[in-house]
Amino acid sequence: MADISKSANPDALRLRALKKSFGGSSGKVAVDGLDLTIRPGEFYALLGANGAGKTTTLRMVAGLLQPDEGEISICGIDARKNPIAAKALTAWLPDEPLLYDKLAPLEYLEFVAGLWGLDCAAGAARAEELLHRLGLWEQRNQRCEGFSRGMRQKVALAGALIHGPRLLMLDEPLTGLDAGAARLVKNMLAEQTRQGVAVVLTTHILEVAEKLADRIGIIAHGRLIAEGSLRQLCAMSAGAANLEDVFLDLTARGEAA
Template structure:
């Protein structure tokens, strides 16, 4: 079992002074002293323009990049000192998920379940449940190579959930999905938060963040420039009835002008 801190309810994710640059000391700073805390069961939208540092941040949390400085704690586990324990409770779904095209969805999920050390019966049961809920049960024995982007995205989401993570991170998960597939994915994510899973979502579809997120963080130049509920963000701009899009554009424009 992962080594959990003495705190009975640690944050699902806690970042402290996180920093990452590329190209050496004089290179580009992608994440610049980022502090962030996300609670269990919270739906958190991390928003920013292209190049703001969102994906780099999530890749560090997932263990795919090493931070230059700072701390990452996942459900009380120090992800830098105990990366395997941290990964055991984490799922990461990138914007271009990798599938094994020659495998069918059921084969793929049972394979992923085996990688996580689940026994065959548990893996098969979870795979069937996920495929049925995502509307893919009828295609369970078809090879993924012939799937549309939306179908591939749903298979990848099922693969991310197969080991019942406590922190689920998704980078642009709704890109390319039709309305029906997007609704299935959004319902699945909301259900996960009700079960205590923390969901971190990056998206350029601001209406999704506006409707689903409990809290919203806006990042620019690798720094968190604003955070809170939609109402709290509106208060920062004195626009009490503004859409998230208007608030986002206002706050990022102020940051650029500063």
């Protein structure tokens, strides 16, 4: 993947007044006028309680849900007006990755590479590189149907990275991974940010956000209630010694509001 200059590019992701409700005018408001900006090469953790609007937000950015209102810009492209161009720069890894179980990892990655328009040689080379990096090369010809959740998660991550996205969004990507696999994935994500890729991650493992994120956003009732570095967030919450204290304090305030 070519290096992406942080200064020469527009924001990797820019959301303005984003809204989404389910169930009509009297239904649940999932995302409520959300504003969010993420820069190229930034590792951003989006935190919130269950039902806060995190996954709905990422699904809208990925083009899987249509917003009711608002703007979505991906690397300067209006994703609502030009969704195909925006999707070409984006990768989305849900918390329950779907694979073609009858395919082996190498077959799956070469198939996904073809969907993105990579030629056969480039797709095969990229697939081999990712499988080696994720410790799956020995299983490259085994069908995915027999894989553990952790192995499926790694295959899905390889599929997300195959086309060299500039915005990578992951919903609970470390679920089901053992300690060694989790470290491998975290190292790979950190490498992506060094190459200028913006990484947006949701997680309930607050230690991951605490250690990896450049900035952390906390969302409640579909609204961003706090944002900043770990140090900045701790300053917002008197007496907070770690991200867990900050998260519990600020989300409690958000619920009360």
